[in-house]
Amino acid sequence: MFSTAFLDLPPLAGAAGTVRLPGSKSISNRVLLLAALASGTTTIHDLLDSDDTRVMLDALRALGCGVVRDAADTTDATDAAGGSTLRVTGLGGQLKPGGALLALFLGNAGTAMRPLTAALSLLGGEFELSGVPRMHERPIGDLVDALTQLGCRIDYLGNPGYPPLRIHPVPHGELMLDTPIRVRGDVSSQFLTALLLALPLAAAGDIVIEVVGELISKPYIEITLNLLARFGIQVRRDGWERFTIPAGSSYSSPGDIHVEADASSASYFIALGAIATGVLGKNGIRIEGVGADSIQGDIRFIDAARQMGALVDSGPNWLEIRRGAWPLKAIDLDANHIPDAAMTLAVMALYADGPTTLRNIASWRVKETDRIDAMANELRKLGAAVEAGPDFIRVHPLAQAGWRPASIRTYDDHRVAMCFSLAAFNPAGVPVRMLDPHCVAKTFPDYFETLFSVAEAAEVPVICIDGPTASGKGTLAAEVARLLGYHYLDSGSLYRVTGLAMRRAGLTAETQHEAQIAAMAAALPLQFTEGKVLLAGEDVSEDIRTEAAGMDASRVSTLPAVRAALLALQQRFRELPGLVADGRDMGTVIFPDATLKVFLTASAAQRAERRHKQLISKGISTTLDSLRSDLEARDARDSSRSVAPLKPAQDARHLDNSQLSIEQSIDQVLDWWQEIQPFKPA
Ligand code: DC
Numbered sequence: 001m002f003s004t005a006f007l008d009l010p011p012l013a014g015a016a017g018t019v020r021l022p023g024s025k026s027i028s029n030r031v032l033l034l035a036a037l038a039s040g041t042t043t044i045h046d047l048l049d050s051d052d053t054r055v056m057l058d059a060l061r062a063l064g065c066g067v068v069r070d071a072a073d074t075t076d077a078t079d080a081a082g083g084s085t086l087r088v089t090g091l092g093g094q095l096k097p098g099g100a101l102l103a104l105f106l107g108n109a110g111t112a113m114r115p116l117t118a119a120l121s122l123l124g125g126e127f128e129l130s131g132v133p134r135m136h137e138r139p140i141g142d143l144v145d146a147l148t149q150l151g152c153r154i155d156y157l158g159n160p161g162y163p164p165l166r167i168h169p170v171p172h173g174e175l176m177l178d179t180p181i182r183v184r185g186d187v188s189s190q191f192l193t194a195l196l197l198a199l200p201l202a203a204a205g206d207i208v209i210e211v212v213g214e215l216i217s218k219p220y221i222e223i224t225l226n227l228l229a230r231f232g233i234q235v236r237r238d239g240w241e242r243f244t245i246p247a248g249s250s251y252s253s254p255g256d257i258h259v260e261a262d263a264s265s266a267s268y269f270i271a272l273g274a275i276a277t278g279v280l281g282k283n284g285i286r287i288e289g290v291g292a293d294s295i296q297g298d299i300r301f302i303d304a305a306r307q308m309g310a311l312v313d314s315g316p317n318w319l320e321i322r323r324g325a326w327p328l329k330a331i332d333l334d335a336n337h338i339p340d341a342a343m344t345l346a347v348m349a350l351y352a353d354g355p356t357t358l359r360n361i362a363s364w365r366v367k368e369t370d371r372i373d374a375m376a377n378e379l380r381k382l383g384a385a386v387e388a389g390p391d392f393i394r395v396h397p398l399a400q401a402g403w404r405p406a407s408i409r410t411y412d413d414h415r416v417a418m419c420f421s422l423a424a425f426n427p428a429g430v431p432v433r434m435l436d437p438h439c440v441a442k443t444f445p446d447y448f449e450t451l452f453s454v455a456e457a458a459e460v461p462v463i464c465i466d467g468p469t470a471s472g473k474g475t476l477a478a479e480v481a482r483l484l485g486y487h488y489l490d491s492g493s494l495y496r497v498t499g500l501a502m503r504r505a506g507l508t509a510e511t512q513h514e515a516q517i518a519a520m521a522a523a524l525p526l527q528f529t530e531g532k533v534l535l536a537g538e539d540v541s542e543d544i545r546t547e548a549a550g551m552d553a554s555r556v557s558t559l560p561a562v563r564a565a566l567l568a569l570q571q572r573f574r575e576l577p578g579l580v581a582d583g584r585d586m587g588t589v590i591f592p593d594a595t596l597k598v599f600l601t602a603s604a605a606q607r608a609e610r611r612h613k614q615l616i617s618k619g620i621s622t623t624l625d626s627l628r629s630d631l632e633a634r635d636a637r638d639s640s641r642s643v644a645p646l647k648p649a650q651d652a653r654h655l656d657n658s659q660l661s662i663e664q665s666i667d668q669v670l671d672w673w674q675e676i677q678p679f680k681p682a
């Protein structure tokens with residue numbers, strides 16, 4: 001996940017390959033609640049692991065449900081492919097007695113707040129439900145009205161009609177369940193879903209729910225009914241106005257249940273298949289985990305994508321998408337049935353042959369943010385003409401010359417971030433900056449990594465930080481990489497690992513072994529994970545940092561064949577979204593076309609002092625004078641050696657950090673970086 005302040009997407013040229021998507025948020029949170037209300041244990045496969053499911057799980061644990069994550073279960077093919085398994089032992093419809101007031105924090109998860117409000121009002125017990133400030137602006141009054149109508153006791157702790165809420169217990173005998181319960185269906189379908197999921201708790205007799213107003217987002221109600229049926233509750237439906245929970249309904253666990261991949265998350269990759277050309281002779285995007293027969297309403301996004309020109313094939317649990325019509329075809333669509341996925345259409349509209357209109361989307365205004373305003377604002381920043389009203393948005397396509405590099409505000413809304421990433425495929429070749437990219441954690445923590453696994457950039461940005469030994473380039477480069485969300489290449493470690501491999505093979509850095517060492521270097525089974533360096537799976541991070549390993553590295557680094565062998569390996573680190581590389585020849589030999597080159601120096605006296613402090617803190621005794629003369633000798637050798645001598649690239653910016661703190665050096669490099677980016681402040 002990217003937890004950086006912003007993430008720059010370089011212009012993307014094409015995309016092809018297979019993605020496996022995380023589980024559906026809507027299914028995951030419904031299944032979790034049903035499993036919690038049922039008796040017995042439910043094993044849930046491929047559950048979504050994200051912010052919204054985490055708050056639901058925390059709430060269920062607090063209520064006394066057993067929750068066990070089953071990492072070891074990889075016998076099932078689906079799980080082995082990356083999903084996780086969770087076992088939830090339910091309450092059997094009843095709270096453990098003797099509970100004091102329980103305060104539950106539900107973040108910004110509507111799929112937790114609404115159903116839990118209904119379920120907890122019927123379970124008996126004192127509860128306080130709250131969330132982030134935006135959650136306290138998202139309406140819940142219609143649901144609370146419906147529940148109070150039947151005798152539940154719920155107080156508003158802040159503004160009437162909005163969370164936070166206080167829920168008091170009411171004996172089921174006092175509830176008025178023999179008259180139909182009326183609930184509004186035209187603000188959020190989650191109110192009806194909440195009642196449908198919770199009312200079986202009190203179904204001594206038939207319970208009838210009547211919908212007032214035109215029911216929106218009907219497909220989400222279908223998911224609710226489908227999952228209730230899997231838990232043994234057969235709701236009778238008369239049109240979309242009247243629902244009956246039969247007398248004697250009770251939740252029974254299906255034992256095992258699989259969560260489909262999220263169809264709304266799939267929309268970004270369906271759009272990607274429709275927009276992107278192939279790469280390296282490969283064509284199309286394959287999505288694993290969800291097919292056209294999905295129970296999720298947002299799967300109907302494929303119809304809209306087809307209308308716009310996408311070629312979509314599907315089988316059991318998979319989709320394949322290729323570019324068809326280009327430019328895409330403009331559409332005029334009532335998008336009420338796919339409110340979440342329709343945001344993706346608004347960005348696809350930029351690549352269409354005329355204005356695209358999405359209608360009947362008033363619910364966008366009460367989601368994670370006011371999505372109509374958010375989409376209109378950010379699309380305009382890209383250069384697009386947009387018209388918007390209370391319940392519609394019209395987006396005009398962008399000609400090549402019309403695209404602007406933009407810093408996209410994401411409004412703490414995962415879907416804004418995900419759909420705007422598609423703007424990086426613009427024909428003008430302008431980059432797109434995504435502010436607060438971590439908001440995707442709500443439903444798809446690895447969204448950008450997944451995008452980068454199939455997308456190709458014409459040019460992946462590289463920042464090179466070269467300089468002499470002990471100049472602090474390693475610390476600086478690693479920190480700049482972290483702040484930009486870029487990959488980091490510590491090229492010295494490659495020479496160190498090669499030196500180690502050489503020693504272990506009983507070789508020395510002599511000309512007669514050069515070819516053999518170079519062959520080893522070219523095929524190093526090397527991995528960098530979580531700050532560790534692994535050689536053939538063995539953690540060698542400590543072994544390569546010794547003085548002896550430094551000497552071996554310095555010796556192998558003078559062999560031209562070894563340098564040549566490591567060239568391709570180093571260049572392979574240049575991956576999306578970008579790379580910061582440090583070493584002596586990054587800007588001169590390995591990445592001569594780097595976007596920014598920094599040559600970092602400090603006076604020999606300063607460097608000796610820093611190294612001295614470092615060694616003393618490790619308990620190694622040494623003198624300042626000997627360190628300084630060592631450094632000066634090494635500088636002389638490094639700059640005069642015949643292969644890749646240490647020298648600044650001609651176009652490098654010089655940074656003497658003798659008088660600078662590490663923070664000041666970082667700020668300077670980031671300032672230089674921002675200077676050459678085309679983005680205006682957000
Ligand atoms: O940066 P370091 O101390 O980990 O580097 C170890 C040795 O590898 C050093 O003696 C020089 C050599 N090296 C090199 O020649 N070229 C690089 N790009 C990086 C390191």
